[in-house]
Amino acid sequence: MEEELKHLLTGQPCPPIKGSSLPLGKNRVLGFNMCYVVVGVAIDDGKVLMIQEAKPSCRGQWYLPAGRVEKKETLIDAVKREVKEEAGVDFEPQALIGVETQGMSWVRVTFSGKVVGGKLKTTSEADKESLQAGWFTSDVSRLPLEIPLRLRDILPLISAGVETQQLISAGPVVMPTPVAYVSTSLKFIILQDDGSKLCVLQAKSPAGTFLPFSVDGGFVFRKVAVEVMKNNGIEQITMDELEVIGVLSVEHDPVGVDCIRDGVCLTLLVRSAAQLKGGAWVTLEDELVIERLRTALGKGINCMRLLNY
Template identity: 45%
Template sequence: MATDIDKDLHILLRGHALSVSSKPYIDLPAKGKYVPVLKESVCYIVAAVVTNDHQEVLMMQEAKKSCRGKWYLPAGRVEPNETLEEAVKREVLEETGLEFEPTSLAVVEIQSAIWYRFTFFGNATGGTLKTLEDQDAESLQAKWCVANSITRHNPQLPLRSSDVLSLIHTVLTYHQTEPSNRHPILRPQIVSHKKLLLRLVLVQSHG
């Protein structure tokens, strides 16, 4: 017999939102006075792995003084009153000049409970690739890079951080997997609430 948690997992994996009005499974007493406020006490980052039909990945060259000239995936902070999908579309357009349509979330990362990164994958649907003549405070330029050229030690493509490698690998692996074995398309669902929701999911691998 399926439990409430089983049912909720099936709902989530079908890409639907859960109701948060019902009583949680475990009601923990609140401790401390922490209030998550975007860009003040909590940071949401969006990133995009944009690929094309030639197995290339869209990369942008940083303009910031601290990492000027280094290459990275299009990424940036979510602004207040902005959805995750709105934010990732904006960041891709600002940093690469291309319009982006997200297909699914690929990776969600959390550090210290105050830093979250949501990485999407999808396709470019329009726009004009940014060149050095178009450089601004957002980026110097953007270009399509062959996936196997994006490494830790490519002097022609020095990376701002090698953390993008695992994100790219995850998305490329997804595309190389038989459709019947891929995880379902996962898109953020908009549900307003004032609760801190914690769900522990244990997955047993039989591989």
């Protein structure tokens, strides 16, 4: 169990449990029943990189560089391409800072990063991707007064980008882990914390992972967590007794064995508010695992925000 947690918390693919495999769900195919959107947040000297939209529905309004992931494209490659196409600059993603979901087939991930080259797109270079790019205040209380925004949903992302850039040198941060999944999946790190020790719930019948696991179970995360816990021996539990802290890992690799593995797996950190009866609880002893989890429980930058649960 602790070896798997160490891999997850350090961004390494987890070796499968010998003699078992993860359960399979609905095959996700990009462009058919799966959509990923990437967003790039670049902060520099109190300003954020923005692009002016060219789409007829929002032409002239401003937004963060963002767009859909293409077939066989990693999340990192996708955000680099989108920022280059829309803003004209070279973007180096440094940390995942946010995850949003809609249903089972739409996931948006946001990267914080820095500009390392290129030049801002000007109006003379306007195309279907954008009209121009520019730097504006990263103060989210003032930004809507400076420029007309396409949507205000980017304001929490900008705030997260500012916070991450201030802390990024301290680490650790989260970046995508290259693991291929067929389906939309969730792993749960469910903790009980009495202040002196951390205990994590182990799957009753481990299948590819020691962690409780859900395939195509939905993205109402506390509801799925309750169902998963009941399936793993915790009979008396309600959503009100659980706190979803955030996302500790995003596993995604579009180039699987058959090149159509467009699924994703999110690892969620969940804290129980009560000492629960039943289930197989493992007391953690590895110092690195404990330190990383306590940092995440404090909502450090190794724990991505969930913006819609």
